[in-house]
Amino acid sequence: MQFVLNCIAPLNHKIKLGVKGRSETFDILKNNLSTQDKTLWFHCASLGEYEQGLPVFKELKKKYTNHKVVLTFFSPSGYEIRKNSPIADVVAYLPMDTKKNAKRFLNLVHPELTVFVKYDIWPNYLNELNKRQLRALLISASFRPYQPYFKWHGLLLRKALFAFEHIFTQNDSSKTLLESINYLNATISGDTRFDRVSDQLNQNNSLDFIENFKQNKLCVVAGSTWPEDEALFINFINSEASKGTKFIIAPHNIKTSQIASLQEKLTADTVLYSQKEGHDCSKAQVFIIDTIGLLSKIYSYADIAYVGGAMGQTGLHNTLEPAVFGVPIIIGSHHSKFPEAKAMIDNSGMFSISNQQEFNSILNDLITNKQKRKTSGNHNSEYILKNKGAVEHVLNYLHLQ
Known part of the structure; x- marks a missing residue:
């Protein structure tokens, strides 16, 4: 080999x-x-x-x-x-x-x-x-x-x-x-991932540049996106989104050419993380995160989350990271190998879509229905809390607890 x-x-x-x-x-x-x-x-x-x-x-x-x-x-x-x-x-x-x-x-x-x-x-x-x-x-x-x-x-x-x-x-x-x-x-x-994401609640998740961008408006965070995920947001932002909704997109692949392509296709005012200095982020509607290592904190600013990977065949990314912050989550339809996705869908905290029409419908519903956002998000945070404890099992076995 x-x-x-x-x-x-x-x-x-x-x-x-x-x-x-x-x-x-x-x-x-x-x-x-x-x-x-x-x-x-x-x-x-x-x-x-x-x-x-x-x-x-x-x-x-x-x-x-x-x-x-x-x-x-x-x-x-x-x-x-x-x-x-x-x-x-x-x-x-x-x-x-x-x-x-x-x-x-x-x-x-x-x-x-x-x-x-x-x-x-x-x-x-x-x-x-x-x-x-x-x-x-x-x-x-x-x-x-x-x-x-x-x-x-x-x-x-x-x-x-x-x-x-x-x-x-x-x-x-x-x-x-x-x-x-x-x-x-x-x-x-x-799964120790439940303990891992729960620990995020004990961290300082504040990011000044995100607070400046969000301005207390409703914010949709799309994490670990691939081109097929980004196509959904390009179409929605360009044709459906109101000015009162902010969007943060954190692509999985941060190659300069792909980031440039994404920015070029968006008609809304867009700012890149790499170009945020000297830019009034509060006036932008879309923030593209062209760096790594910030997504788990950025999810804390989400009112609605989208997690990429399941619109194509690359594999669904981590849905537990936004779930711990008690927000509703949208994913694509290819999630059969991810039991946590099935559980959150069954709990009505997560919504699976397979095309643009379904995406637009569910996202618009969550944007306009505050109670649904709250209820769905609570289901997700409760799911995380219920499944914590894997670390304790290991420590008890080693007589370290």
């Missing part, structure tokens, strides 16, 4: 970052760790898994004050954004899953406790952890019947699961699947 990635790397910027980053990992570890260091190892596939694991990572860091934390990612979209994470003493790419790399990595890291998040299962690393009798946990795990762990051809991956001392699953069906292969050390703990 490494050979293939090396060949493709010159043609793909993201793959190139990963290949280069992995080539530097062992030097990073050697320069920052000694054989005397006590360590914890946290591994995440990408940014989403990092956010999911963060509430557990924070608590473990508090408890293991004499340990260095090693945080690894597989994807550049996680590493490049969180390579300066305050939760870790060392952040690196995880080298490819070979027996040689696994032995070399663990010789350098020698973790007292390892925590993997959700689904990123690497057999050679896990089997080497098991051989060395090192503790490993999998948190917020979510399994489906079609995965190789539960098929005749998935013996290697299935064996890797047994390297985990304990697996904390998001739901009962995942625990049942584990039991079907005779893995019995599992607990239904729920």
Whole structure:
């Protein structure tokens, strides 16, 4: 696999970052760790898994004050954004899953406790952890019947699961699947993302430039949008929106050419985050966030939220982030793999649309119906509150609570 990635790397910027980053990992570890260091190892596939694991990572860091934390990612979209994470003493790419790399990595890291998040299962690393009798946990795990762990051809991956001392699953069906292969050390703990987003309420979410832009008017926040999501807003803002409604659009892809295309298609007065200095943002109707890292705070200013990814096939983005602030949410129709979306739709806090007409109808209804906004939003915040507690399960298991 490494050979293939090396060949493709010159043609793909993201793959190139990963290949280069992995080539530097062992030097990073050697320069920052000694054989005397006590360590914890946290591994995440990408940014989403990092956010999911963060509430557990924070608590473990508090408890293991004499340990260095090693945080690894597989994807550049996680590493490049969180390579300066305050939760870790060392952040690196995880080298490819070979027996040689696994032995070399663990010789350098020698973790007292390892925590993997959700689904990123690497057999050679896990089997080497098991051989060395090192503790490993999998948190917020979510399994489906079609995965190789539960098929005749998935013996290697299935064996890797047994390297985990304990697996904390998001739901009962995942625990049942584990039991079907005779893995019995599992607990239904729920999804740590609920704890993660709940913690956002304890943060300072104020942003002066957003307050200046919003001016106490009704505000619709569209987060993690793709072109198919943005097309809905372009049409609505250009033909349906009243001047009394403000819009914040935070695209998933912030390439200059795509941001320029979005701005060009909007007829309303629009301001970019990158150009806000010296601009009277209060006079703009649309604010385009052409940077990363602010969306979770921006959702606190929403009266209505839209979360991108489900109008196309890219995958629905995080709907729990706006839900915690008690606002109604609109999404596209491709959300079957996201149980939290189904739950919030069933609770009447979220609305799924499949075309422009449905989008216009639901958005106009929410804009004009204050009571519906309030009721729907309350359903979402109650849903978050009801599903908190996954972190406590992990800490109780480790006798750290």
